[in-house]
Amino acid sequence: MSSSEFPIMPRVHYLNADYGIKSWLLTTDHKRIAWLYLISITFFFSIGGVAAALMRLNLLEPQGMLVEPETYNKLFSIHGIIMVFFFLVPSIPAVLGNFLIPIMLGARDVAFPRLNLLSWYVFMTGGSFVLYALIAGGVDTGWTFYTPLSTLYLNTHVMAAAGGVFIAGFSSILTGLNFVVTIHKMRAPGLTWFRLPLFIWAMYATSIIFIIGTPVVAISLALIVIERIFHVGIFDPALGGDPILFQHLFWFYSHPAVYVMILPSMGVVSEIVTAFSRKKIFGYHFIAFSSIAIAVIGFLVWGHHMFVSGQSIYAGLVFSALSMAVAIPSAVKVFNWTATLYKGSISYEAPMLYALGFIGLFTIGGLTGLYLATTAIDQHVHDTYFVIAHFHYIMVGGAVMGYMGGIHYWWPKISGRLYPDGWARVSAIIIFVGFNLTFFPQFILGYLGMPRRYAVYPPEFQTLNVISTAGASILGIGYIIPLIYFAWSVRYGPVAGPNPWKATGLEWTTSSPPPTHNFEETPVVTEEPYGYDRLAEEIQVA
Amino acid sequence: MPHAFPLFPQEASTLAPAVDHLFYFLTAVSIFFSALIFLLVFYFAIKYRRRSKDEPPPKNQVINNIPLEVMWTVIPMILVAIMYFWGADIFVRSAQPPNNAMEIFVIGKQWMWHVEHSNGKREINALHIPVNVPIKLTMTSQDVIHDFSVPAFRMKKDVLPDRYTTEWFEATQTGKYHLFCDQYCGMGHSLMRGWVYVMSPGDYQRWLESGVSGATMAAQGETLYHQFGCITCHGTGKGPSFNGLFGKTVKLSDGQAVVANDAYIRESILYPTSQIVHGYPPIMPTFKGQVSEEEVLQLTAYIKSLGSKERNTGTP
């Protein structure tokens, strides 16, 4: 349509509807809350990233090039705590989920907008505790807080860090609650469950995990804090406590948490792959149900973190079997995305590069998970760099690439502006190359036996460590460039118009940026999502 | 130059080739599927690239194919089932030490490994073992959770406070292999390392007998048996006798039956009220805080030496 030739910004939209710091800090508009989260998690990501940079620099030399082991222990702890709880877990849900869910549903806002704002404040409160722990001298428990180390043997700021994560957990719970109610109760007329975009299915499954899992880790950390304050022996073997109980309670949440971190990205990939191949998704129902299956089965596999913990071999065998099972729905999704590309009309803008990168890297990450689910192999590679490589392939090669793809895809909607796609493609490629160079050598290091959380290591591991650090520097550059061009685009980017990608989906029917109430009139939905086949027919008929 | 850039640690135990072969299978499957996906994605992305900016969406879109969905669900299920059962088989065998395994005892503490052989010989951050003999390590920690890991043997196990864990392996090649602590344990975690020395039987015997300052573990245990006054009850009938006790099934006062193994003996010394033997009064005092983990192991060795239901467990 001709309006896309010369797109214009709407005169009033959610970004300029109100001015002043109060209108941002006291907003109940889900879109503004998404911005609050965007800025916060970018901030936390940079801190976690700096920690990673220092770690990789230190590992250039077997004797540790940069820091003492005590400092190194604090670096990997803060890296894990911040990246998991203050970047990955909130990333897509709190930024893209908050922004898009009401719009994709045809609603004016989430079910509980004030609760949404409270979520952000709770998140920032938790983050402040962790920042305090960092500034006051650091914490060195690892992000896993294993007992009795964290309760009895460390003098660092364990309570502040554990307390910060505990508080931030409530942010997840409230967000999950909000999303589930919104998705159930606030769909536009005609928007039945199987007409929902797959992003919504992914966010729904994620929210289930938020609701069921987060309270358990909250209790686990609360018990640590109670043990430290009152010197009671909940996990102290000398007083009858069982340190392995902590591991069970901790991993009961923390394993589903990794599905919290990947499911939203998978939802993003479903959206991008269809838009940039201009095709209906292949196997919609299979992808939707796979999301739910991953969430459900994901609650049953936590013991695969504990194969060598002294847990019984029978428990190990059961958890191994279930861990194999949870891989299957993920595989089904990868095949369905690939099949969506078949006979599509594919373009290579940055979002698509990220989505295609995701498919490849998530495949590798997921397959390497099978090694860890296989008891006999895990016995060798548990707590080595093999595990680190595996989860970074999923978290960074998967989740972060999905997040970056989503930010690029919906940036025109969020900001009303286009970013420079040339630079974006270059960054995506730099990230892809840097990432593989950083983490692939770590599979080898792990099988060779290099343990994780080691500040110093035997000299024969040096070559692979140097390669990994080289890759990390490239990866870092790849992340810095988008910061620059996104900031640039807010002021100087070309106006995007309502639908620069010519995609289907309710979010593309409203202006960019949308008005505060998202739609001028409540949309009515009459067809299935990804209606590119109907578009094709219409153009054919016309 | 295979050793300049190794991809695998040496295979130095009976377990190692089994694990490596399974690893090869998983790697073959992984390479196959990764390559398949990469190539398909690449191929489709190029073959079906959009040729003009205004190209309409494709017609006749295929969006469903149930047989395909079934196939790519069932085939992965079969493959992971193979991985599961193959791995489970190795895993179960690796968890059951042979009856004639030589016992060596490990105490981990921040940040070093104490190793004690049955003849009383001690070492720190090192483990000397003979080749081609199954070795069973009984391990405990004095503080936090550690992990005794020997990559060349493809084996590791967490070492827990106030509890025993065991791992076993049979070395197949002489040489020197890394020993790592593989569960983060605080400041000195990356320094809690050492070497496993696998020696020919003759060399091992010579090493074992050299520089042994004291008696065997069992003899030291006998000294402690008198020193701590255990004999006053257990040698007079007031408490259960230790003759032939080890490995026997013991009936407890609450009706349960347990096997008198290392863990049982340790628990009886440190937490005597938790498991009272049927027919005896609960009057045994605890020795927690008085007897060290090493002394518990020595007392256990002594009790084992008084005849057991198991076959003799290696070097006395």
Add this chain to the structure above:
Amino acid sequence: MIASRRKYKLHNSQAVVAEQFDDRTQQHEASSLGMWIFLATEIMFFGAVLTAYTVYRNLFTSAFEAGSHLLNAKIGALNTAVLICSSLTMALAVHAAQTGRRKRLMAFLVSTMLLGGVFLFIKFFIEWTHDYKEGLAPGLHFTYAGPQAGHVAMFYCFYFILTGIHAIHMIVGEGVMAVLLFMAWRGRFSEQWYNPIEMMGLYWHFVDIIWIFLFPFLYLLGAHF
């Protein structure tokens, strides 16, 4: 009085529908579902602690029974009765709101708050104070010298954690009820809109049900009468 009531009487039936909702039904259904989901998270929260408690109970049965025996089951039973009554008054408050009877609603809210207050008073100033004085407060003042004292201490750890977290939930509930009481006094509720009272009812009943689990788990299992 009548004038002030009229001032706040609701004329426009749309006045109390928040702007993200299309109509009152949607708002009502959304807040109900939201509260039920919140209660599900609370089940997981308490469930995790109760699981830990159960694990240790199985390991140290006789010590836990001894600890349980030292609690005063009669006072616990009294507290249970108090809390059940408060659920009754809460249900009556919801009914009063549903039928638009403002004074009754306020009366029953106050009764619920008072009964809740009685529960908390007994919990903190009779039970906990007594336990502290008797040397049964691990970490603060624990002097129990019987067999397996360490495991009895573990029991009391969980006793204080469980009843403490429960008490926190009650205190939060009291606070919210105070707000609702104020709103009721200002005439904000009517037969057309009493959502918050209903949600409060759900929450309060849930807090009651948690206690109905805690009471036998802590006071009754293994106790002798």
